[in-house]
Amino acid sequence: MPITAVTQDTDALTLTVVADFAVPVRRLWDAYLDPRQIERFWGPPTYPATFTRHDGYPGGVSNYRMTGPEGEISAGYWTWVAVDEGHSFEVRDGFASEDGTPNAEMPDMRMVFEFVETALGSRLTTTTFFNTLDELEQLRAMGMEEGMREAMGQIDAVVEDLTAFAAGAGTELQLIGDTQARTSRIVRGTVDQVWKAHHDADLLRRWQLGPDGWTMPVCEVATAVGERHRTEWASDDGEQRFGFTGTVLEIEPPRRSVTTEKMWTPEDPEAAQSPETINELTLIPVEGGTLVSLLITYPDTATREMILSTGMVDGMETSYARLEDEVLA
Structure with a gap:
């Protein structure tokens, strides 16, 4: 005690x-x-x-x-x-x-x-x-x-647990209640550096790509409440395209932003048929870098399970590793 x-x-x-x-x-x-x-x-x-x-x-x-x-x-x-x-x-x-x-x-x-x-x-x-x-x-x-x-x-x-929460542990997923999920990852960089990497279009194009073999030809960043963001990923062979769009609900640089997000595809360019999530990004200075905490609220449990089953967390880990190795190194 x-x-x-x-x-x-x-x-x-x-x-x-x-x-x-x-x-x-x-x-x-x-x-x-x-x-x-x-x-x-x-x-x-x-x-x-x-x-x-x-x-x-x-x-x-x-x-x-x-x-x-x-x-x-x-x-x-x-x-x-x-x-x-x-x-x-x-x-x-x-x-x-x-x-x-x-x-x-x-x-x-x-x-x-x-x-x-x-x-x-x-x-x-x-x-x-x-x-x-x-x-x-x-x-x-x-x-x-x-x-x-x-x-x-x-x-x-x-x-006394010196490994579970340390830098280098990778991206962690936690399910919260029936409709939320939180991803956590310590990124080796300052809060200001990590915030800029999330809100600078040129930097985003360099690291937020998921697995190898993709580019981001469209990256429209929103930095004020009410502004819309839009991204597009394209496979190197030109056969696949998709992206996300949404609106900024709250933003407090360099520590917190809240946005809506809907996935769009060439078949649904306005994302009219896509379920909408609310993404709360919080950056926290910790030993070894910055804890990137992303709380995602889904419309229902089924949507959460469907999106997580796509390998989203693995793709995030690949992107965060690229951020450390190619942008913040």
């Missing part, structure tokens, strides 16, 4: 939890910033968490839900207030409905996470600031302290 102290201050309206770990600060920091990792310990063992959004920058948002043994859902959100890379971050933490909408009937609180190096590894101090004494007592009565102890007791196993 990493927790070494829990202190309640009813005058300052705070609850402070101190935990020590036998890993470097960077390893512990990344565990909190990487959605794949934090969801392995944020919820208690019987209420595992799923993060469907985890921005990690001021003004950003995180959305998560914890699922109980009978399928019951307890959802929450963070609003990111401040980030001092590798040292501390501050969020507003609150309750939410299952769709992520903040629950105004429940209290929210300010949480500050501070990471420092120690002789044996690292120390995390988590301070929760409550609005009133009644709210502090209400949340403690709901089991907040016990929940934090159970959740943080799982961190050691996550941070």
